[in-house]
Amino acid sequence: MYSQTTTKNVFRHSNDYDHMLMYQNIHEKLTSTIRKVIPEFKEEDLSFDKTGHCDLTVRTFRYKGDNMEQLKSALLEESFVKSAVVEGKYLNLSIDSNFLLSIMHSSISTTGQYPDVFQDPERVSVEHTSINPTGPIHVGRVRNSIIGDSISRLLKRFGYRVTTQYFVNDSGKQMMSLYLAYEKYNANKQPTPELLLDGYRRIYREMESSGSEAEVEEMIKKYEEGDPVLINKVRKIAGVMLDDIKNDLKAIGIKIDDFTWESDFIVSGEVKTLISSLSDSIKSEGEAKYLELNDGRKVFLTRSDGSTLYVVRDIAYHMYKLSQSDWLITVLGEDHSEHGKTLTEILKTHFDLIKRLDFVFNAFVSLETGSMSTRKGNAVTLKELIEKTYEKSREIIVEKRGEKDSNDEIARKIAISAIRFNILKVSASKAMIFRWEDALDFNGDSAPFVIYSYVRASNIIKKSEMNMDNETSSISDKELAREERTLVLNMYTYPFILSEAVKNLKPEALANYAFMLSKTFNDFYEKCKVNDQDSEITIRRLMTVTVYKSIMEDISSIIGIQLVTEM
RNA sequence: GGGCGCGUGGCCAAGCAUGGAUAUGGCAACAGCCUCCUAAGCUGUAGAUCAGGGGUUCAAAUCCCCUCGCGCCCGCCA
Structure with a gap:
């Protein structure tokens, strides 16, 4: 079961499993292409863009010579690079989102998860x-x-x-x-x-x-x-x-x-x-x-x-x-x-x-009044927190959909998730002040927000009448909205988020990513209707939603969010 | 006094390891969006000398130094 490997590479490199290493492969492929033009190029200078200019950007500040055009044409040789634009010392790349989607979707349909990772034989003790x-x-x-x-x-x-x-x-x-x-x-x-x-x-x-x-x-x-x-x-x-x-x-x-x-x-x-x-x-x-x-x-x-x-x-x-x-x-x-x-x-x-x-x-x-102490009796116990959060959660759910048998269980899951998410999302090194109003706020940056987006995704799948078994080999290019491309690109970065979180032992990075991705999904949901579209578009979007669901399930199981399919 | 950590719009956080494009979100405020896959949602407006000062650099929220403020520690406690 456990592969014997001496490398510390995070994701398995094997030709048998192309789908699971494309995240690194894109970087590696592009880096090696860039090095044909700039031999001393460092991988750090190729990164996802955070400013809205493009998908991936190549920074060339560090490197001498004016060979941007040469670099550009070299990168355009790659089939998954859709465009390359020179902006000053940046070379901005747009990546074929269908290519990314197919990587993620095939990983999920063949291995059940994205990304697939190797089994590390190391035994870790966490106290x-x-x-x-x-x-x-x-x-x-x-x-x-x-x-x-x-x-x-x-x-x-x-x-x-x-x-x-x-x-x-x-x-x-x-x-x-x-x-x-x-x-x-x-x-x-x-x-x-x-x-x-x-x-x-x-x-x-x-x-x-x-x-x-x-x-x-x-x-x-x-x-x-x-x-x-x-x-x-x-x-x-x-x-x-x-x-x-x-x-x-x-x-x-x-x-x-x-x-x-x-x-x-x-x-x-x-x-x-x-x-x-x-x-x-x-x-x-x-x-x-x-x-x-x-x-x-x-x-x-x-x-x-x-x-x-x-x-x-x-x-x-x-x-x-x-x-x-x-x-x-x-x-x-x-x-x-x-x-x-x-x-x-x-x-x-x-x-x-x-x-x-x-x-x-x-x-x-x-x-707000100072430190908590069990001995003094002014501490907020976990029991109390769970009960109040549960009450609040139940109150909201009853207001939304009336009394139902499933309310208790759903309210409980949402409450537990909200507690864990709220506490986890703040960096461990920062002191926190506990306030009931914050603890019981289910809007915005919270577990209910994340869960809600998952409910939406589940409903889309549930309502779809498409049979996803007979997959098309090519994914349609029709009507790709900006929100759809952004969602695919953000999902694609999940392995990177995971490996950074492991490297730095910062699980809060996953909570922040989960929120960001849910937000991206909500944008997609508003703008991109999935069902009852042109069938090619529906199929493509269903694939996107399937990948989203899978990633949310994965990340939830790590940060302790308990997902539900109705709320 | 010494050591470790933290300081980002009114409030709460992300970004800092590995410097790079107009600093990213949430809450609160204001203005909008439900004959359409659940509005626990979405859009827009307003709001920031990134604690302060100096330095390094073509480029600093990010690196270095100093100052200030807050938390934690400095037991023959655990």
Whole structure:
């Protein structure tokens, strides 16, 4: 199933599959043609035009000599170049959109997708979420989950073998407080997320007012020593919260494959082994042990009492992930960016890390009134967000088409999609302020907009009476509207968007592209009637709509949009 | 104080890696478009010293330096 290839070329190059590599082939073909005239020409100087002058443009600023006319006639030799216009130092090309359409359509009819990509044998681990199970997931935290889940889906689409990971912190003060609060206030009651959260907030208030954390500290120590009875009990309580988090994530279509508990590395003795393996580099300050980084900073591995610190357990976790993956991606809040750097340095200098290790940092989501906090109780939970978004979505759908049995399911899908899209579309590095009015705005740059265009496309296909099986070998040139050409060209760039998103680990690029493409489709829809036209035109446009549907399905499955065919 | 990130029309974002044509959209505002594949849509109008300053370049939102503002970090916490 997995082809053995050593190249990192994104799309397969093989003569058997011409349809799937035409995106690159056009660039390669044109580049090699250009190089006959300008030998030092760089591929970057051939790009899609964003200014409305043409389809593809060749920039010649960098190159000496006045051979534009020669270049022009060379490029016109290519059958798919319809025109070439010299404008100053630009050579503007118009590409045969029927040629592009046939590439995409045949890819879809033979392989089921455009673009088709090879299977990469690399195993990738994507860690995301990894929040302390001390409360329900809120909109600040879920940003991390949505980004991580989209990255994992993106890489799967690319053919990687992906495992998603969650590192469960069950050995710190927060976790121990949650457990202790349950033991103190609710020991004989059935633990529920609400009960636990209530106790958690209460014990923090008490610790703050009394100024004493002795009880928790005592327990942390026992835990660190690996007391099996205690570990079991704590995990049971943490498990209740974790299940709640899992359910919330499941509600927005996120499933994590592998949960690893921090205390596993304590119980198994791996942290001890790890520390002794570092003995040559370890320095001491009193009884506490640390490593010195290149810039002289000290990273403490153990406390004076011998207990381990988080960084050690995270190193152990990374070694575990490295044992089963070729590439590690970890999505973290930006407050952990320093930790990510530290970890990378330690793994490289002390553990000969050569595999690819990437961190994606997401900035915080706050409220207009300031930061969100589970402990303070001012966080907007994911549950709340889902419910309100669902209500709003349902309200709109009932207004549009009255009460119908299918409304609930459609409203739910639209709501989930809207949430994911809204959060994903903003670059991870930008801080966000959560506002209900924005979250519940279903106009414009939103998932409902994207879904709506898909509904339109589906209806066109549904209403068409053409039999698409007996395809014509040539595609009609009749009445090609500007909107139709633009749609085809924009769809054609999809593989490029995909590969850039993978290269930069920026799933938000796909959300932005999905919106742009839907907009282009809506323009097409307004201007270009598909059914009941001259049959040649109908066939061509049906092919376009078919490709559009396929790309939207593909991209939706990556960014977590749940499509519907009526709304 | 030091480090990392961010700063783009009234509001929210895209573009920045790899400099290139009049800076791209959404929301809000105003003016229009449903005997026609769903108007959750489309068209038009108005609105921008790309935080500010300097530099590099034929060319800077994009690269470099400085300043300002905001976020995050600077634990024998996780």
